[in-house]
Amino acid sequence: MSAVRLWRRTIASIRQDQSASVSERLRQFFGAAVIIGVAALAAGCVSRPVGDFGRADPSFSHDVMMPTIGNSLAKGHHEPVSNFNQTDQEKEMHNRVWRFLVAPHAKDWFYDVAVELQRTRITGETDLRFAIDRYYTWLKRADYGSSRTRYSTVGRHIQADIDTIPTTFISICQVQEVDRQRGVAEDGLSGLEPDVRRDVAARRAENDMHINWFVRALDYRYQSYDYALNHLLVETPHEQSLAVDDALGQMKVYLDRATRGDFCSGQGLIIGSQQAEIPSRYGSRNYGVEHVDLK
Incomplete structure (x- = not known):
């Protein structure tokens, strides 16, 4: 029997038990949820299913x-825990932030199972213990025909993040405005x-927790890319490596803004402007490898 059918059958049985008190029905409901949840976890369906372009697929197990x-x-x-329905802005923020909480392009770099358990609040903030060497380990083990391709891979992944950060900032800003209006x-x-x-207070706290998780996830990605680039240089x-370093510097501008909680300001959104100072790990901008400063 599928998890969906088992869940519906269990809920129907609880509702039909007219002799049970409200508290008893709640206890039965929670007990059934735990049992079915454990069965689902044991079946290996913890990681959220992903469809085209890395977007989350609807799933009864993961959405309900x-x-x-x-x-x-x-x-x-x-x-x-708020009983409020989510606003359109909150749904949009969750959808955009989720892209930074997982990394389907690099298997298990982001501890996919741990992320999904944290997202659904079955566990606490396990991302605080994520190790930044996992991305480099995946990159090192990947079978590339050329060692240069690893640099191209890191550059593509960083650029994909940079391309989606501005709209994620906008969605977070809109949620902060919703909380203000509330x-x-x-x-x-x-x-x-x-x-x-x-x-009202619970929903503001929930939104703040999700925003803070995004900031930590962005920092984890940056630290992982930085670790990988340093080790590839050796x-x-x-x-x-110089182009990757430039991209990483652009990402750092956004990370600094996120760390400050500056999601609504228009300053520094355009990378490469005079407002965005991008430090480099290199002492020379000459593209010869022999001039690279590895310190």
């Missing part, structure tokens, strides 16, 4: 079952129930 389990666990740990409405309206005010030095 696992979040339900995670929210129940979060409430049990007295973490903020706060204004909450302060200006009387007669709101305490639960509504708790939901292992297989080539002139292509």
Whole structure:
């Protein structure tokens, strides 16, 4: 029996049990969620399915079952859990941020299973313990016909990140504005129930946690690319390293803004302008490898 059919059958059975109290039904519901969730994990379907262009595919397990389990666990740990529906802006932010939480182009670089368990709140912030050498390890083991191709690969991955960072910043800024508007409405309206005010605070905390995770993920990507480039310079030095270093410098401008929480400012969005100072690891801009400063 599939997880979807088992879930629906279990919920129908709980609803039909008229003799059970509300608390008992909740206990049965949570117990069923845990059992089915464990069965799904054991079946090896933890990593979120991915479709075209690295976008997440809809999935009952990942969109309904696992979040339900995670929210129940979060409430049990007295973490903020809002009952509000997501706004369009919040959905957009989650979709754009998710692209930075995973790396389908480099298998298991991002601990795909750990990321999905964290996203659905079944576990805590496990990304705090991610090791930055995993990307280089994957890159080193990849079977390339030329050692120069590894530099091209890193450059493409960095550029793909740079291309999607600005729109991710915009989506985060829009969510921050939604939270501000909620706060204004909450302060200006009387007669709101305490639960509504708790939901306002909980949703702001949830959004802040997701934004902070994005910042950490962006930093992890940058640190991983930087580690890989440094080690490639020692292992297989080539002139292509200079272009990768330039791209990494561009990414650092965005990382600095994200670290400051500056998602809404238009300053520095155009990389290469006079506002964006991009430091280099090289002492010389000559494209001869013999002039590269490896310090």
